[in-house]
Amino acid sequence: MAAARKLPFWADNILLPALNLLAAFVVSGIVIWALGDNPFQALSLLVQGAFGYQEAIGYTLYYATNFIFTGLAVSIAYHAGLFNIGGEGQAMVGGVGLTLGVFAFGPHAPLLGVFAGIVGAALFGAIWAFIPAWLQARRGAHIVITTIMFNFIASALLAYLLVGPLHRPGGQMPESADFPAGTALIHIHDLLGMMGISYDNNPMNISFLIALLCAWGMGFLLWRTRFGYELRVVGKSAGAARFAGVSVSRMTIIAMMISGALAGLMGLNELLGEQHRLLANFTLGYGFVGIAVAFMGRNKPLGIILAAILFGALYQGGTEVAFDIPNFSRDAVVMVQGLVILFAGAMEHLFRDPISLLFWRFAERKAA
Amino acid sequence: KPVVLYDIGGKFDKSFNEAARVGADAFKAETGIAYREFEPRSETQYEQALKRFARRHADLIVAVGVGYAVAVRNVAKEFPNVKFTVVDAIVDLPNVQSITFKENEGSFLVGMIAAMKTKTNSIGFIGGMDIPLIRRFERGYKQGADYVRKDLTFTENYVGTTPSAWNDPIKAAELAKSQYARGVDIIFSAAGPSGLGVIQAAKDAGKFAIGVDSNQNYVAPGTVLTSMMKRVDLAVHRALAQAKDGTWKPGHTVMDLKDGGVDYALDKYNASLITPEMKAKLDEARAKIISGELVVGDVAGSNTGR
Amino acid sequence: MIDLYADTLLLVASTIRTATPLVLAGLAGLCAERAGVVDIGLEGKMLGAAFAAATAAAVTGSAWVGLGAGLATSLVLALLHAYVSITQRGNQIVSGMAINIVIAGLAPTLAGAWFHQGGQTPLLSGGARFTEINLPFAESLASVPVIGPLYSEVISGHNIITYMTVAIVPLVAWMLYRTRFGLRLRAVGENPEAVDTAGISVAKLRYQAMAIAGLLCGLSGVVLSTGLGAGFIRDMSAGKGYLALAAMIFGRWKPVPTLLACLLFGFVDALQGRLQGVALPLIGEIPVQFTIMLPYVLTVLILAGFAGRMVAPKASGIPYEKDH
Amino acid sequence: MSNPEFAIETRALTKRFGDVVANDSVCLKVRAGTVHGIVGENGAGKSTLLKMLFGFYQPDEGEVVVDRTAHTFADPSAAMKTGIGMVHQHFMLVEPFTVLDNIILGAEGSAKLEDARATARGALAALERQFGFNLPLDTVVEELPVGVKQRVEILKALYRGAEILVLDEPTAVLTPQESEQLFALVRQLRAEGKTVLFVTHKLHEIMAVTDDVTVMRAGKIVAERKTAETSTGELAELMVGAKVAREKTREAHGERVIRLSLKNVSANNDQGVRALKAVSLDVHDGEVLGVAGVAGNGQTELMEVITGLRQVAAGSVEFDNVVIASPDVATNPITLRRMGMAHVAEDRLKTGVVESFSAEDNAMLGYQREPDFSHRGILKLKALAETAKRYFESQDVRPRNPKLAISSFSGGNQQKLVIAREIARDPQLMIIGQPTRGVDIGAVTKIHDQITELRNAGKALLVVSADLDELLAISDRIAVMCEGELVGIVAVEDADEKTLGLMMAGEKRRAS
Numbered sequence A: 001m002a003a004a005r006k007l008p009f010w011a012d013n014i015l016l017p018a019l020n021l022l023a024a025f026v027v028s029g030i031v032i033w034a035l036g037d038n039p040f041q042a043l044s045l046l047v048q049g050a051f052g053y054q055e056a057i058g059y060t061l062y063y064a065t066n067f068i069f070t071g072l073a074v075s076i077a078y079h080a081g082l083f084n085i086g087g088e089g090q091a092m093v094g095g096v097g098l099t100l101g102v103f104a105f106g107p108h109a110p111l112l113g114v115f116a117g118i119v120g121a122a123l124f125g126a127i128w129a130f131i132p133a134w135l136q137a138r139r140g141a142h143i144v145i146t147t148i149m150f151n152f153i154a155s156a157l158l159a160y161l162l163v164g165p166l167h168r169p170g171g172q173m174p175e176s177a178d179f180p181a182g183t184a185l186i187h188i189h190d191l192l193g194m195m196g197i198s199y200d201n202n203p204m205n206i207s208f209l210i211a212l213l214c215a216w217g218m219g220f221l222l223w224r225t226r227f228g229y230e231l232r233v234v235g236k237s238a239g240a241a242r243f244a245g246v247s248v249s250r251m252t253i254i255a256m257m258i259s260g261a262l263a264g265l266m267g268l269n270e271l272l273g274e275q276h277r278l279l280a281n282f283t284l285g286y287g288f289v290g291i292a293v294a295f296m297g298r299n300k301p302l303g304i305i306l307a308a309i310l311f312g313a314l315y316q317g318g319t320e321v322a323f324d325i326p327n328f329s330r331d332a333v334v335m336v337q338g339l340v341i342l343f344a345g346a347m348e349h350l351f352r353d354p355i356s357l358l359f360w361r362f363a364e365r366k367a368a
Numbered sequence B: 001k002p003v004v005l006y007d008i009g010g011k012f013d014k015s016f017n018e019a020a021r022v023g024a025d026a027f028k029a030e031t032g033i034a035y036r037e038f039e040p041r042s043e044t045q046y047e048q049a050l051k052r053f054a055r056r057h058a059d060l061i062v063a064v065g066v067g068y069a070v071a072v073r074n075v076a077k078e079f080p081n082v083k084f085t086v087v088d089a090i091v092d093l094p095n096v097q098s099i100t101f102k103e104n105e106g107s108f109l110v111g112m113i114a115a116m117k118t119k120t121n122s123i124g125f126i127g128g129m130d131i132p133l134i135r136r137f138e139r140g141y142k143q144g145a146d147y148v149r150k151d152l153t154f155t156e157n158y159v160g161t162t163p164s165a166w167n168d169p170i171k172a173a174e175l176a177k178s179q180y181a182r183g184v185d186i187i188f189s190a191a192g193p194s195g196l197g198v199i200q201a202a203k204d205a206g207k208f209a210i211g212v213d214s215n216q217n218y219v220a221p222g223t224v225l226t227s228m229m230k231r232v233d234l235a236v237h238r239a240l241a242q243a244k245d246g247t248w249k250p251g252h253t254v255m256d257l258k259d260g261g262v263d264y265a266l267d268k269y270n271a272s273l274i275t276p277e278m279k280a281k282l283d284e285a286r287a288k289i290i291s292g293e294l295v296v297g298d299v300a301g302s303n304t305g306r
Numbered sequence C: 001m002i003d004l005y006a007d008t009l010l011l012v013a014s015t016i017r018t019a020t021p022l023v024l025a026g027l028a029g030l031c032a033e034r035a036g037v038v039d040i041g042l043e044g045k046m047l048g049a050a051f052a053a054a055t056a057a058a059v060t061g062s063a064w065v066g067l068g069a070g071l072a073t074s075l076v077l078a079l080l081h082a083y084v085s086i087t088q089r090g091n092q093i094v095s096g097m098a099i100n101i102v103i104a105g106l107a108p109t110l111a112g113a114w115f116h117q118g119g120q121t122p123l124l125s126g127g128a129r130f131t132e133i134n135l136p137f138a139e140s141l142a143s144v145p146v147i148g149p150l151y152s153e154v155i156s157g158h159n160i161i162t163y164m165t166v167a168i169v170p171l172v173a174w175m176l177y178r179t180r181f182g183l184r185l186r187a188v189g190e191n192p193e194a195v196d197t198a199g200i201s202v203a204k205l206r207y208q209a210m211a212i213a214g215l216l217c218g219l220s221g222v223v224l225s226t227g228l229g230a231g232f233i234r235d236m237s238a239g240k241g242y243l244a245l246a247a248m249i250f251g252r253w254k255p256v257p258t259l260l261a262c263l264l265f266g267f268v269d270a271l272q273g274r275l276q277g278v279a280l281p282l283i284g285e286i287p288v289q290f291t292i293m294l295p296y297v298l299t300v301l302i303l304a305g306f307a308g309r310m311v312a313p314k315a316s317g318i319p320y321e322k323d324h
Numbered sequence D: 001m002s003n004p005e006f007a008i009e010t011r012a013l014t015k016r017f018g019d020v021v022a023n024d025s026v027c028l029k030v031r032a033g034t035v036h037g038i039v040g041e042n043g044a045g046k047s048t049l050l051k052m053l054f055g056f057y058q059p060d061e062g063e064v065v066v067d068r069t070a071h072t073f074a075d076p077s078a079a080m081k082t083g084i085g086m087v088h089q090h091f092m093l094v095e096p097f098t099v100l101d102n103i104i105l106g107a108e109g110s111a112k113l114e115d116a117r118a119t120a121r122g123a124l125a126a127l128e129r130q131f132g133f134n135l136p137l138d139t140v141v142e143e144l145p146v147g148v149k150q151r152v153e154i155l156k157a158l159y160r161g162a163e164i165l166v167l168d169e170p171t172a173v174l175t176p177q178e179s180e181q182l183f184a185l186v187r188q189l190r191a192e193g194k195t196v197l198f199v200t201h202k203l204h205e206i207m208a209v210t211d212d213v214t215v216m217r218a219g220k221i222v223a224e225r226k227t228a229e230t231s232t233g234e235l236a237e238l239m240v241g242a243k244v245a246r247e248k249t250r251e252a253h254g255e256r257v258i259r260l261s262l263k264n265v266s267a268n269n270d271q272g273v274r275a276l277k278a279v280s281l282d283v284h285d286g287e288v289l290g291v292a293g294v295a296g297n298g299q300t301e302l303m304e305v306i307t308g309l310r311q312v313a314a315g316s317v318e319f320d321n322v323v324i325a326s327p328d329v330a331t332n333p334i335t336l337r338r339m340g341m342a343h344v345a346e347d348r349l350k351t352g353v354v355e356s357f358s359a360e361d362n363a364m365l366g367y368q369r370e371p372d373f374s375h376r377g378i379l380k381l382k383a384l385a386e387t388a389k390r391y392f393e394s395q396d397v398r399p400r401n402p403k404l405a406i407s408s409f410s411g412g413n414q415q416k417l418v419i420a421r422e423i424a425r426d427p428q429l430m431i432i433g434q435p436t437r438g439v440d441i442g443a444v445t446k447i448h449d450q451i452t453e454l455r456n457a458g459k460a461l462l463v464v465s466a467d468l469d470e471l472l473a474i475s476d477r478i479a480v481m482c483e484g485e486l487v488g489i490v491a492v493e494d495a496d497e498k499t500l501g502l503m504m505a506g507e508k509r510r511a512s
């Protein structure tokens, strides 16, 4: 049983993922080649476009921010034994909360508006997650279904608000008026500017730092605090939880609300950071991809951050490829992302056995 | 080197993005000047794309779609000596040209056609999403029908609330089926690609459908009664041409019946369906609208700046 | 009164049409999970099948060729998912998601490359589609009061795949509960070790189950693009895969309840379309967005109301390893 | 079949897990038509050996000889073909299926279930007559008591034509009655010419039913005896490699403070059925109150109402004269622990520990809120590591690695850890379920000694066990339950297997 033999850390955590990524790119390359484009050009454009220059990095991390938030959201629920497919909807409703907060305080005191927005986003996201959680805990309504349903409901609600109460006066699209002047998260390049470092304009803003903070926070919460311990106990065994005096239903609700709040915070980056207004469908499926991010990151904060950056790079790099290779449409970008999830996320063991076999051959040779 | 930026619908939406592409291709065919293009995946990419091409000194950037309003405003400020033309939205800046359409006027005419053609005295409307832009089509359509006769029953549906509302021909077809089954015999759909579902349902039921944006008569001859054409192709072509011969001017142009910016489609595919009497009535109405004698109602703010 | 009756018939007919792809996908998910493989890749398989079917039909002009292509594609995807989750022991959720995303990108890409109409295939017509079949005497009987309309509106006038589905539900139930294969399939979803020690290959069983799931899901995709629709359009599955999953859970992983759940979804959806713009007593006309969210709200209420706890097959989602 | 002297013979079987040598060139000889016992400490290698005989694990070296031909079984079905049938310690049954479906699974014959079932019924009827079974073929397995489930497993094996039956700790989960029935069945099987090989930790069982016995230690066979020619003492010694004897003896007590007191307590089980009916009893300081009863007669619910895991429907539970449970009082287990109650859960894996957690993390389960494990909500990981280490040493838990997942310790070692955790805080009242289930005698003696020590130290203990010897050995008084009612309480002096057995069956009622 080769699988049982342990690989050195670097092989397990660097070599294998790299190989998987390679496999994903090879397959993508074949498809691109079949479409009549040059895969190597595409790849170099992608890497260049994702990390090649200051602005590119900015965009990459900007997209990554969304994935960190949604990935964390999925992950913390998962540790409590819950499968939250509702990140999308929670992010939407979070966006509503953010907007209300911003418009309530922003006009008078921009800074206050920003804080109100942040609180609103987390709060509304949490509330939107609370309902399915409550239904699961008290009425036994299966959380997977309810969260799916709540995605649809959220989008309808958002659409209503954006052509009704929150509609931009005279606007043609389902979107809100612009946020009051000054109620926005400061861009990283401006921040650096203040520190005298000049950096090209890009949408990356301090919500990225907030995301990192959240990741660290989740790690600390889960593995360093009593609450986190109890949450994980509930996730692993309801019986043991009761034995340990932890209320399963209560924990279910709290965990989901944290999850919802994290999903809701996605709006910080998209709305408060970049769009400066509420848009229908600003979530763009980030909530769903968050599932893949969480599992690719093995539900560990650092893993999630890395997975999120990988996805950010694919988004940004892919866009740049699409700029320059007309045939390489945005759809092709999506396909590449899918392949990466498939190889790097789902087939992580693909190369484990061959590699560890190699290792043991090598070890035995040395022994002999 | 000119650039054309579509909106999320994509350049093959058989609708107004596609029209924009047609216009650009026509320009390319005439002048041999190639253009760059890009289909964004998200609102964020609107601004990203605009900036990118602006930085690479594109001489004219045509942004198609109301969604671009904010992005163009921001980027145009940042690059004051790049020319921008934004279709369907209004941005008043010294280096931006805004072009909007009076969809309601065109819709008025197809509404009249529906009213004159219906045998069941019951006509329908199917929109993609319930948003002001779409409401304008519906308004004009209704008003046009009423202008012909007041005794019509009028059924309307909207496909959904997510972007998939524009890409869900099945749902649209289902809604159309239900309308037809309830006695509607003509449906005007303003739902992008979802509209294809309506046309197909009409075909299956042997009823009529009215296309939108581009001329969709060819999609199902004999079934597509006519199309409410929104000549984005003209707008794009004009902008490109102006930029070429230096007549490009910033400011806001409204394209309406007068300058053929909107109209109903009449071609070999539906000639047999539009009788001379109908045509006469339509011409008369058109004249009245152009002369201003007949005013078609509109949704607040559609053709005035923000 | 007559009116109401007619309206109801229309609703029921529409329900049946809308439910067809859901039922097929729901049964697919059921076969997979009953064997212990969680499959949230239904969406992707549907879309892939829809694309393949539309393409083949467009090229050959034969809906039946399209059917073959659709089934084949979905089958391949299902086996890929099986390989990942059974042989590779990968994460089944990630695998499912991945397949959904790959197809969401690949299908329009290929469509664009082959037909130059963006993410679409050409509109299908005539023999390239499974058009509605009018059963004998549908017309002549239509005039007969009560049963006439029932026959012509509800029973008659669906496409062949819808009629197939009517047969498939009992077939799947029979397979599951009346055959040796079904017994083993259900066992492997509950306690693979028991199956293994009984000398049956766990992997083989699960592959077989996934193959069936693939075919069923393929059929649901085919009906999308060649039956209910007339061609492929990007994202045309529009979340039906997830809805089917919900229906399957709602149906407690059992064929007939799953069917009912799908019919319920279909019905409220049809009802929703019917209620748009209609002024209701007391409430008056409700904003269309709220009518559109009605089906989902209703589902949640029903779940909370009397659905009670739902327990998945014990081993579903857990890759099988021999030790411990 | 021809009649070789040995039904099974293994030649130098070796199995390694990583660097653990689970079986070290084991040569086992089992005479045909006999009952053969295997004993050994937890982790001695018994289960591994059995799993290899059954083709569930493949040996790294060596081979299995059945009926004079050497085999290396690729999988269980290969072993089955040679007539070996195994009853696993953790039953291999599909809980939601009926008994019949479980039995035919994999050996259905016909592709249509009706036919398969019909033919099976016939064959089973014959088997049941031959071996005196009587199983409810159409009942769903999850509704059956353990003992019956085990018979299903055995019938399953016989139905597959097993000539040699292999059982891993068959009695670990059985009540005395059930064990008796099992042994009757085993003798019956031998009479019918079958060969039976089984692992147990209870030496008197070896004496009672086996013809030969093999002793394993650390993966090796250390002794083989004819049962007639050995004694429990010798076996115990061979197993642990040293004399095992109970040092602790119960000392008499003066003061009789009532620590725990149940007054007409009733409660429902998870299905909402009355499972506990007006039970009243007291537990005093310095005494062990044993609770006997056939599994599923309310003992579980009894422990749950006391330990705050189940709502009381009527009556009240008092601890230190405080009402801790009544229809309108429910006390959180954490509070109870702080009041000085400790709980060793009877279902270790479902309740007592979190299987996927490390032994370390399990060392604070239930006590995570105590100041020595967390302060202001922050865990004290260092303190935890030290505590776990202490537990491991005090109870001699093996392998000595607190970072390992608890699931990779044997049940016996898991139990040691749990006990260490629960006695660590010197509780005044201990509620203990199945203290030594699946634990080897070395450990059993130690645990029993600890219980007695606690008693002598004036603690109050309530011990629920399916093992009457155990209860008779450690209790002062024994309460017997039947159908949720307290049949009676007898002082250990005037209690014996027989009377208790009758009371458990609800035949004989008497109060102390």
Ligand SMILES: Nc1ncnc2c1ncn2[C@@H]1O[C@H](COP(=O)(O)OP(=O)(O)OP(=O)(O)O)[C@@H](O)[C@H]1O
Pocket (backbone or CB within 6 Å): C323, C324, D017, D018, D020, D021, D022, D040, D041, D042, D043, D044, D045, D046, D047, D048, D049, D410, D411, D412, D440
């Ligand atoms: N699947 C496995 N993986 C790794 N090590 C194992 C495995 N199974 C057994 N072992 C090791 O082999 C040794 C013998 O295990 P085995 O199950 O045979 O003990 P045992 O005699 O059955 O113990 P017990 O009396 O607790 O059942 C143990 O020390 C254990 O660590």
Ligand SMILES: Nc1ncnc2c1ncn2[C@@H]1O[C@H](COP(=O)(O)OP(=O)(O)OP(=O)(O)O)[C@@H](O)[C@H]1O
Pocket (backbone or CB within 6 Å): C323, C324, D042, D043, D047, D089, D169, D407, D408, D409, D410, D411, D412, D413, D437, D438, D439, D440
């Ligand atoms: N995955 C594993 N890794 C390491 N050791 C293992 C593993 N699985 C089982 N073991 C070892 O196998 C031995 C016995 O395993 P088994 O499941 O037979 O325990 P058990 O028989 O239930 O224990 P007990 O007889 O004490 O109840 C234990 O010593 C355990 O350490």
Ligand SMILES: [Mg+2]
Pocket (backbone or CB within 6 Å): D046, D047, D048, D168
């Ligand atoms: Mg064992």
Ligand SMILES: [Mg+2]
Pocket (backbone or CB within 6 Å): D047, D089, D169, D410, D411, D438
């Ligand atoms: Mg054991």
